[in-house]
Amino acid sequence: MNLKRLSILGVGLLGGSIGLAVKSAISGCRVTGYGHRSASLQHALEIGAIDDAYAEAGPAVREADLVILCTPVGRFESLLADILPTLPPSAVVTDVGSTKQSIVDLAEKSLKRTQFVGSHPMAGSEKRGVEFARADLFQNALCITTPTDQTSPKSLAMVEQFWKTLGMRLTRLSPRDHDRLLSDVSHLPHAVAAALVDMQEEAALTLAGKGFLDTTRVAGGDGGLWRDIFLDNRANVRASIQKLKDHLDHVLTMLDKEDGAALQVWLDRNAKRREDLVRQKLRETTGE
């Protein structure tokens, strides 16, 4: 891929990993980084994730061909306002936000028609901060782009080529479908994991086994990040919670009827559905 100037706004786990991955995958690309914590910027420079560090976003994008918003989603609005005066008209802007509808709406209002493409690279970890950045973080992971009727095909092609160069698999969804499906399969499980921890008596936790630790692993993530996701996607998260409650009511009904046959069919069906999913994911992440 031919990319001369990349600007990473926010050098945490994702921003830092993008820098490292670009350095190993795209030769001759100069990477500028913006961050509000000077220690993170310094660390990003030291590990070679960025070439130039800026404490303000405006100057960091002045010569960029591609700009990636990597700060928490809650800061995107002021970030877009900050870069508007210096953003080259030819630059393409994307992001790594975990929700898409509000971000796409916001960016399409702020930027020129051809400039924005929403991205959600589904890579990360419970770890936080540039000190956990890895060049292979994106390898074989899925990246969702969320084009709209406003999106320029050329900008979309560039952004998709970029993630592909970093080793990602690609899929497209509307921002609306993205937020609805991710609410069910990612945001809800996070809320459930936290609720499962919250509801336990101390005496129950002393009996917790590996199963409980697995089921609740995602609850270990960063509270601020997830607060933003829940608030931003609250209509979908509400619907997901309601959907789960309905399914739990179905379990209650089977228990009330002492309907062992129905319970076993339900348990076996979901065990098999998950097994199939594990096999499918394994095929995907090992390159099929």
Next chain:
Amino acid sequence: MNLKRLSILGVGLLGGSIGLAVKSAISGCRVTGYGHRSASLQHALEIGAIDDAYAEAGPAVREADLVILCTPVGRFESLLADILPTLPPSAVVTDVGSTKQSIVDLAEKSLKRTQFVGSHPMAGSEKRGVEFARADLFQNALCITTPTDQTSPKSLAMVEQFWKTLGMRLTRLSPRDHDRLLSDVSHLPHAVAAALVDMQEEAALTLAGKGFLDTTRVAGGDGGLWRDIFLDNRANVRASIQKLKDHLDHVLTMLDKEDGAALQVWLDRNAKRREDLVRQKLRETTGE
């Protein structure tokens, strides 16, 4: 530990692993095994988990000092009836069932006052069958014994010594507390994992990441086993589901109020509580 004759009724993953563990930890102990599938019995003989195989339970316990019920819980009643005529008066009986109240009630009705001690060795895997048996399955795992005012201290000491010899850590709970706490920390997470799989659209599953696979891992377990657990412990599982629904309603309330501060406090508190738990479990399983 001095144990001459052990009888394992049900040679699956747990029964087979007990046999292997006994063979490596207790010298001079003869192990008889009962199973209704001849292929499992044959496999148990071949790997050295048992010395003698019986297709009926009665003859398998004839000379036993200790008998362990390892079949699915739903078969305990007929199993106890089958062994009653041949069980030596001095033999102690325990089990590996995941629920305790109904089993302890049943066994205390069937057997002599001094004979039964309820056990729940918390070891296992989603795998099923004697072909997955391992001598170290119980190493550093927790075993809950559930003595009642009917339990003989001598029999309790013997059973606890047995699990300890297999490498287990021990704790005691009343059958009632056991079933209530395990419902919250084990049975409910299983139901939730299955419900989380069940509620997903196919399109959402294609977006599932490692987080979703972790959260739902326990849903991969054996349907028949979990049907029995849910039915047997249905009053507690009902209460656990209701408790979780109340906690999810609390999340809905925070979302309705768009109360970001409360959401973050809630998320951070549960992330921390889980982290503390992980550290505690790590200390326990590495021997402190």
